[in-house]
Amino acid sequence: MWAQIINTILGLWLMIAPAVLNYDNDLANNSYIVGPLIITFSVIAYWEATRVVRKWNYPLAIWLLAYFLFFDYSSEIGLINNITVGVLVFVFSTVKGKVEGTYGGGWGSLWKKDPIHYKEEN
Amino acid sequence: MKTDNHIPPGWGYNPAQWSQRIPIVILAIIGFGIAVYLSLYQLNIIDEVWEPFFGKGSIKILNSKVSNVLPVPDAVLGAFGYLVDAVTGVIGGTYRWRTKPWVVIVFGLAVGPLGLVSIMLVVFQPVLFSAWCTFCLASAVISILMIGPAMDEMLASLQYMQRAKKKKLSLWKVFWGVKSEIKKVN
Numbered sequence: 507m508w509a510q511i512i513n514t515i516l517g518l519w520l521m522i523a524p525a526v527l528n529y530d531n532d533l534a535n536n537s538y539i540v541g542p543l544i545i546t547f548s549v550i551a552y553w554e555a556t557r558v559v560r561k562w563n564y565p566l567a568i569w570l571l572a573y574f575l576f577f578d579y580s581s582e583i584g585l586i587n588n589i590t591v592g593v594l595v596f597v598f599s600t601v602k603g604k605v606e607g608t609y610g611g612g613w614g615s616l617w618k619k620d621p622i623h624y625k626e627e628n
Numbered sequence: 629m630k631t632d633n634h635i636p637p638g639w640g641y642n643p644a645q646w647s648q649r650i651p652i653v654i655l656a657i658i659g660f661g662i663a664v665y666l667s668l669y670q671l672n673i674i675d676e677v678w679e680p681f682f683g684k685g686s687i688k689i690l691n692s693k694v695s696n697v698l699p700v701p702d703a704v705l706g707a708f709g710y711l712v713d714a715v716t717g718v719i720g721g722t723y724r725w726r727t728k729p730w731v732v733i734v735f736g737l738a739v740g741p742l743g744l745v746s747i748m749l750v751v752f753q754p755v756l757f758s759a760w761c762t763f764c765l766a767s768a769v770i771s772i773l774m775i776g777p778a779m780d781e782m783l784a785s786l787q788y789m790q791r792a793k794k795k796k797l798s799l800w801k802v803f804w805g806v807k808s809e810i811k812k813v814n
Contacts, residue, residue, distance in 0.1 A: 535754075538755050542751055543751075546772050546775075549776065551776070556779050559776075607639070610638035615790075616790055621787065622638045
């Protein structure tokens with residue numbers, strides 16, 4: 507869970523970084539959109555039963571890295587900041603942390619033919 | 629027996645127990661209070677709204693086009709959403725993941741998508757209006773905090789319905805908690 511808390515802080519940082527580092531407009535908007543989403547997914551992943559949601563931050567992290575391939579930017583420090591945040595978010599999203607409960611096999615069980623919660627019953 | 633404690637098969641605790649649900653209901657009630665306050669401003673019943681950090685930010689956001697794109701202001705919809713969260717959070721006993729799947733699933737759907745709408749509204753603030761609104765952000769934080777703890781109960785109900793399906797029971801009856809069907813599956 508500590509890894510997801512770090513990601514929440516990184517998402518918050520994305521929301522205030524444009525004001526602190528003086529980004530250009532488009533790059534700032536990108537931060538304003540991606541920041542709250544990273545916060546949301548990382549907070550949902552605090553709970554064991556929804557820890558899997560941390561993986562929803564993978565595409566957002568990759569997007570932060572790939573942004574400059576598709577759009578112009580004039581703020582170098584802004585771009586470096588976003589790329590650094592992207593790398594960090596990706597790394598911390600991979601950390602599953604401690605999951606002690608079984609949750610009947612979790613969300614994945616819903617698509618399994620022979621789920622754990624069904625075996626448990628029979 | 630595990631089922632005597634109303635713990636779903638393969639689980640370590642009961643996601644429908646009150647200690648799991650009461651915090652979510654409290655958050656929903658706080659969210660409802662904030663949304664009602666913002667509604668009063670948007671409906672012109674009060675003239676001012678408290679904004680400690682962002683100057684004219686709240687006024688800008690609460691009077692924006694996005695806030696008023698529907699026939700009722702967005703805070704009114706938010707208040708209604710939180711009310712649904714609180715009510716569906718309270719209805720049913722500690723066995724409701726099995727006896728009332730419909731309530732649990734409506735609860736989960738109300739908490740989940742409402743949270744996502746809140747995030748959309750946060751995103752709109754700086755991107756479209758270059759402003760922030762303290763109470764709108766607070767409301768979003770509350771919505772986001774509710775999602776994780778509400779989803780485990782929905783998972784238990786969905787797994788229960790999956791077991792019912794495997795036993796070839798009527799999912800319609802199981803969803804509505806018809807007693808004759810409940811007895812046939814754990």
